[in-house]
Amino acid sequence: MPDPAARQRAMARAGQATLDELHAALAQAGANPVAEDLRRPETGLVMVRGRIGGDGRPFNAGEATVTRAAVRLPGGETGFAYHLGRDRDRARLAAIVDAHWQRPEARPALDAALAAIAERRAEAAAQAARKVAATRVNFFTLARGED
Amino acid sequence: MYVAVKGGEAAIDNAHRLLAEARRGDPAVPDLGVAQIREQMRLLVDRVMTEGSLYDPDLAALALKQARGDVVEAVFLVRAYRTTLPRFGATAPVDTGAMTLTRRISATFKDLPGGQVLGPTFDYTHRLVDFALGDGADPVPAAEAEPEADAAVCPRVTDLLGQAGLLEPSPPDAGAPVGDLTREPVDYPADRAVRLQGLARGDEGFILALGYSTQRGYGRTHPFVGEIRVGAVALEFTPEELGFPVCLGAVDLTECQMINQFHGSDAVPPQFTRGYGLVFGQGERKAMAMALVDRSLRAAELGEPVVVPAQDQEFVLAHCDSLQATGFVEHMKLPHYVDFQAELDLVRRLRAEHAARAADSVPDESAWPEAAE
Known part of the structure; x- marks a missing residue:
């Protein structure tokens, strides 16, 4: 049984990947993107919750569209995906990635491909953070009077 | 009809x-x-x-x-x-303290752990129309700087003040069901969670005007902007068939922590009170107005007299939804022919009666000054 946290991480990374990136990851792992639908990809809603004051009692802030998919590989492994948005093809392919990830022989290659995707995202995020950091205010106080 | x-x-x-x-x-x-x-x-x-x-x-x-x-x-x-979509469930409450910030400012504390970052803001622009933009000019690339070491951890300002007991704590999470006005009609007095849901989806103009009214003296709350933060937070959801949380992706949110003047009692020493705003995307005007109105709707809870519109839950919540408001206002343009026909008949009858009464009585000349001139 693989580490559930590792699967969660892989699912989260697959959730950030584009359709092309998911295809490439499967190809890199030599995994066949053919699977049977356990549940046809479906778009629905989740209620996004906030907390009063940021850290208090929860409240319903508003909903978000989510698309989910569930697939089974010919070998019996099942895979799932839940993504923000309405892209059914991408959710289905991410579910196939999740299913293949559970095959020990495919996992290292998939992990490597997903890590590379995550790294590219991290670089983009780091650049965005540098742009934000350039808008940081550095206050200085003018000295006045005699001291 | x-x-x-x-x-x-x-x-x-x-x-x-x-x-x-x-x-x-x-x-x-x-x-x-x-x-x-x-x-x-x-x-x-x-x-x-x-x-x-x-x-x-x-x-x-x-x-x-x-x-x-x-x-x-x-x-x-x-x-x-x-309304055409099924609901899969609710996310775990978002942790705005862990937001990937694009903007974070405070009007109450100059030096914050994590610093103040302006991000992409209209603040401090000159509001001069930029005709070059009309010509499709590309922007100058944004400046970059290495984030300072403390930028990774940006506690909410309210967490800092709260530690000293100067600020009322957020209402604790007792695990009670979360009211949802899209599922059950609102009962008054409404729970604060339901009020925040209503304010969040409320019309920006209406909420803004109400917030402004509290500043102008209609239910003054002496607000300060403790903090505004804008950025991305991850959404976590636990599907039943998996039994563990999955990351759905990230959403952009704007949060406003308003800090308001004191409240205290025999049991609790004076402390700042709070109003809260949280909206999708970058919407700090709405988040600020929402926080003002959230605080003013807490009047009864804080022992303040409920005398102005911004303190009246039913007035605010029943009228803040733009869709409900426009539905009722705009339905007026649909055919009301029968209604109006009935009104027309009534006014004609009243006029006939009025004319009959006038014919029966002799006019008093002093009541018709123009006739005497």
């Missing part, structure tokens, strides 16, 4: 075809792409998501295109779309 009215089908069809052509505008001008709206009219998209109460930038952009830029009409489209 509504009655079935027949006829007009061809006129309606043709009106909708004319609408489609008017929406397109001059065909010599390139068609507006949904992605262009999503990227370049982002604050408008954010507003439609917030008031439509549905986070989906592409959908909000498309709704805006379909609505020819009419916000309330776009909100209508988004709300209608949402």
Whole structure:
């Protein structure tokens, strides 16, 4: 049984990947993107919750569209995906990635491909953070009077 | 009163075809792409998501295109779309303390752990129309700087003040069910969680005006902006079939922590009170106004007299929804022929009676000064 946290991480990374990136990851792992639908990809809603004051009692802030998919590989492994948005093809392919990830022989290659995707995202995020950091205010106080 | 009215089908069809052509505008001008709206009219998209109460930038952009830029009409489209979808459940409450910040400011503390970052803001611009923008000039690339070491951890300002007991704590999470006004009608007095849900989806103009009214003296709360933060938070959801949380992706949010003047009692020493605002995307005007109104709607809870509109839960919550408001106002333009016919008959009868009374009585000349002149 693989580490559930590792699967969660892989699912989260697959959730950030584009359709092309998911295809490439499967190809890199030599995994066949053919699977049977356990549940046809479906778009629905989740209620996004906030907390009063940021850290208090929860409240319903508003909903978000989510698309989910569930697939089974010919070998019996099942895979799932839940993504923000309405892209059914991408959710289905991410579910196939999740299913293949559970095959020990495919996992290292998939992990490597997903890590590379995550790294590219991290670089983009780091650049965005540098742009934000350039808008940081550095206050200085003018000295006045005699001291 | 509504009655079935027949006829007009061809006129309606043709009106909708004319609408489609008017929406397109001059065909010599390139068609507006949904992605262009999503990227370049982002604050408008954010507003439609917030008031439509549905986070989906592409959908909000498309709704805006379909609505020819009419916000309330776009909100209508988004709300209608949402009713066609099943709900999978609720996310874990978002942790705004762990937000990937694009903006974070405080009007109460100059030096904050994590610092103040302005991000992409209209603040401090000169509000001069930029004609170069009209010529399609590309922007100067944004400056970059290495984030300072403390930027990784940005506690909410309210967490810092709260530790010293100067600020009232947030209401604790006792695990009680979370009220949802899309599922159950609102009972008054409404729970604060339900009020925040209503304010979050409420019309920005209405909430703004109410917040402003509290500042002008109609239920003054002496507010300060403790903190505004804008950025991305991850959404976590636990599907039943998996039994463990999955990351759905990230959403952009704006949070406003308003700090208001003191409240205390025999049991509790004086401390600052709070109002809270949270909206989709970058919408700090709405988040600030929401926090002002959240605080003023706490009047009864804090022992303040409820005397002005912004303190009246039913007045605020029953009127803040733009879709409900526009539905009732705009329905007036639909045929009311029978209603109006009845009114017409009534006024004619009243006039006839009035004329009959006038004919029966001899006019008093002093009551008709122009006749004497």
